[in-house]
Amino acid sequence: MLDKLDIQIREAKEHAVIETTGYLNDALGEQLAEKAQALIQDGCTQLVINLEKTTLINSIGISILIEIIEALTEREGTLNFCGLSATQERTFRMMAIAKYAGIFPDEESAIANL
């Protein structure tokens, strides 16, 4: 089912976790990019994106994730993902995203490895 779109942010001193809910298309992707850019502007460059509640990501959503990776690379930041399905992980590897961002099974290990 089309889950309600939603973005949650959990900010700590050194890092922030952004959790998405629902289909990661251009609409949700833009919301996500905005939140991420705001965090990066504020100097928070250690980010975790938790995709556990996002079952479907389209290629526009992927482009937006790549833009976040680029913004973080410019600031020498780090991005880790968690909560990926097997197919999402496979797609991220195929798209070379996995070369520039970490992939972890859960939020704890994603944070620990920032």
Added chain:
Amino acid sequence: MLDKLDIQIREAKEHAVIETTGYLNDALGEQLAEKAQALIQDGCTQLVINLEKTTLINSIGISILIEIIEALTEREGTLNFCGLSATQERTFRMMAIAKYAGIFPDEESAIANL
């Protein structure tokens, strides 16, 4: 999404809880009826049906629930439902099911009120 069909039974001394997962159509309904009839044959006539993981029930599923109510009435048993959505509860009231079976918000209260 079409959840995997599934039936779980939790049996206690005095009662049993049957929990369904997925679309309650004729296929899942028949499985449910079989389990319920087996319990009733064994003398367990205090039943709870937990529909929390069943989001959609069609009218054939409802017929089968009515058959279980009838079987329990013959044995002077009791049936309580829990885990209904607002729409399911409304439908059960409309179908007079609520007159012959209890409707409770959660499994605990459904068991307590058997």
Added chain:
Amino acid sequence: MSNEHKVLLTIPMYPDMELAAAKTGSVLAELKDFNEEAVEEIQLAIIETCINASEHSQSEDKEVHIQFLVTDDRLEVKITDRGVGITADTLDGTRLLGRPTIHPDLRKRGRGLQIIRALMDEVVIESSPNGTTVSFTKKKTPP
């Protein structure tokens, strides 16, 4: 009308295919921010209508055609089969259907149309010996 979208779906009369129609309806309703309850009601009405077409129409092509029309404030669904149709007598007598049960008000049949009428805002049944079209509308309730 602006912002009106039409979706057409043809499914075979086969168990569980009604779910494809129900899910399509739910995607459209969620797209327009119908609330959770309305989304569930729409799915149930679609399921019952498709099951009726499969069970009763005796259609030779064994197909159910569904047209969805969604605007910002309503979803219209039109479900057609090319079967034998429903007679006026049957429609009038719906309330009396079904073999008696222990509890006389617990009827085993004749429940589909009752559910559809209770859950949807407008229900129209058009039927001829060439088939049946059941149309219903669900209006979006302001949050």
Added chain:
Amino acid sequence: MSNEHKVLLTIPMYPDMELAAAKTGSVLAELKDFNEEAVEEIQLAIIETCINASEHSQSEDKEVHIQFLVTDDRLEVKITDRGVGITADTLDGTRLLGRPTIHPDLRKRGRGLQIIRALMDEVVIESSPNGTTVSFTKKKTPP
């Protein structure tokens, strides 16, 4: 073929309508007990193909037509638009699309067809100046 079922769906080119197609595909795949991963892959391939039709076809009727054919061991999906078509040059050059990023192997475009080809078992693209049909098959893997 026995136990073959055909489902037809027409959706408008409008944001998120691809989900109606994806969900229909998922219902059919789950009906035939495709595993969870396959169901997700099918949905992604459908989404990408529908988005491509919306983004690139320049079709005047702004419709995407989807035909699903499901048997016990495979799901075939055929997605058609009546747009301008894809040239062979574009198809050959897909890998080079997209403006460069900081990381040259992180491309922003040209990802849809790559995803479809990676996730599906057979992909055929037929295109003419009258439109494009992308067909793909997902085979059921034994559990």
